[in-house]
Amino acid sequence: MDGRKKEQWSSRIGFVLSSAGAAIGLGAIWKFPYVTGMSGGGAFLLIFIAFTILIGLPMLISEFIIGRGAEKEAISAYKKLAPDTLWIWVGRLGVIGCFLLLSFYSVVGGWVLIYTGLSIPGMIIKDGANYSELFEAIISNHMTTFLGLALFLLINVIVVSFGIQNGIERANKYLMPLLFIFFIVLVVRSLTLERAMEGVRFFLTPSFENITSEAILYALGQSFFALAVGFSCMVTYSSYLSKDVSIPSSAGWVVIMNIFVSVLAGLAIFPAVFSFGLEPAEGPGLLFIVLPTVFSKMPFGELFFSMFLLLFLFATLTSSFSLLEIIVSAFTANGNRSRQAVSWVSGLIVFIAGIPAALSFSSLADFQIFGKTVFDATDYLVSNLLLPIGNLLIALFIIHKMDETLVKQEFLLTGNFSPSLYTTWRWLMKWLVPIGIVIVFINLVTNS
Numbered sequence: 001m002d003g004r005k006k007e008q009w010s011s012r013i014g015f016v017l018s019s020a021g022a023a024i025g026l027g028a029i030w031k032f033p034y035v036t037g038m039s040g041g042g043a044f045l046l047i048f049i050a051f052t053i054l055i056g057l058p059m060l061i062s063e064f065i066i067g068r069g070a071e072k073e074a075i076s077a078y079k080k081l082a083p084d085t086l087w088i089w090v091g092r093l094g095v096i097g098c099f100l101l102l103s104f105y106s107v108v109g110g111w112v113l114i115y116t117g118l119s120i121p122g123m124i125i126k127d128g129a130n131y132s133e134l135f136e137a138i139i140s141n142h143m144t145t146f147l148g149l150a151l152f153l154l155i156n157v158i159v160v161s162f163g164i165q166n167g168i169e170r171a172n173k174y175l176m177p178l179l180f181i182f183f184i185v186l187v188v189r190s191l192t193l194e195r196a197m198e199g200v201r202f203f204l205t206p207s208f209e210n211i212t213s214e215a216i217l218y219a220l221g222q223s224f225f226a227l228a229v230g231f232s233c234m235v236t237y238s239s240y241l242s243k244d245v246s247i248p249s250s251a252g253w254v255v256i257m258n259i260f261v262s263v264l265a266g267l268a269i270f271p272a273v274f275s276f277g278l279e280p281a282e283g284p285g286l287l288f289i290v291l292p293t294v295f296s297k298m299p300f301g302e303l304f305f306s307m308f309l310l311l312f313l314f315a316t317l318t319s320s321f322s323l324l325e326i327i328v329s330a331f332t333a334n335g336n337r338s339r340q341a342v343s344w345v346s347g348l349i350v351f352i353a354g355i356p357a358a359l360s361f362s363s364l365a366d367f368q369i370f371g372k373t374v375f376d377a378t379d380y381l382v383s384n385l386l387l388p389i390g391n392l393l394i395a396l397f398i399i400h401k402m403d404e405t406l407v408k409q410e411f412l413l414t415g416n417f418s419p420s421l422y423t424t425w426r427w428l429m430k431w432l433v434p435i436g437i438v439i440v441f442i443n444l445v446t447n448s
Helices: 012-023 026-038 042-070 074-081 088-119 131-139 142-161 164-191 196-204 213-225 233-238 247-275 284-296 301-332 339-361 374-400 404-412 419-446
Strands: none
Touching (some): 026 196, 026 213, 042 213, 088 142, 131 284, 164 301, 213 419, 301 339, 339 374
16 A cells, blocks of 8 residues: 555545536636537537436546546556556546646636736726726736746645645635535526526527537537546546445536536526627636626626636636646655655646746747647647547446456445446446547547
């Protein structure tokens, strides 16, 4: 037994909150409502929920089984379960993917951090402000983006360096409830606006005539990405999980919380946007350009916009904790290195790696890799190539390589589930999930 594995989550709720925090990121909160709006409203929401339950949930259960079954972090887990094989590269791919993802994700986290700091004293929302110009000015300023990147990673390093119980679990126990409280307050405020029900009807009423094949494929892809599966982050998280916790029920709660947040995001954004006759914009524009316009028209708009930014910041941090943890745990697995030292060194290396992405909107804007900026190229590599490949390899590993007796034991342990539930999960992982991954992968590559 290595030194690292002596640490565990203190409770099931701590594990579930931390896993949900890893899954609930910026994409789920700001990109999901936009794509929902462009893809038929309630119809897209229903399709996304169906795919999340049939594809995302089985993948999440798979990573939990691999992690707790091996009782090792990502790289060591595959090494233990399939010794002297190339399957160890599934774990290595996860660490590399998380490193690359964190390098540009932290840039966006830095923007959110800077905006939050500026919004609290009321320096964002002003009469006659041009929010598009403000956003461009912030992301093109070297010192501002470097400061945001450094502070965001500093928070991550401090939390992860304290370990599982005293760092990640404790932070998530505060941040996740606050995220839900802020969200509910914002939803209530949004629903009390004039014409708010138009936005609610648009978001929740299925309109299947507007559904396209592209929207269905996006919902399919989002079902993987929304639960943070594919890079073995959840393998690492579940390696700290005790044997008296049911894996399927824990995964189910993570999925429920993730879907709930997606619904809250839509209920917070669509009524407000419809109320003021605006259209939600994709990606950063929604958070940094459209929403300031919306909140500027509300009484106490500065207060509610600050709450919204804090909510986004919490979501970004809880996701990034898991990305840094998989890196740190990989280099502390043998127990010979200090978690604190590895956390600080890893944070510094990620900061250096994130500099080109941070400069993609200023001095490196003209530097192109296959026609994309460093930021966009890294995003493409991670989201369109490494993540689908990681998901497919994990699906193949748990069905065709991992010992089925151990898989079944971990699935049914402490859950009092019918064996037919295990049979259903295994069928989904053997057929539906791999086919879905291949379809998403081909679509992403051919349409990017």
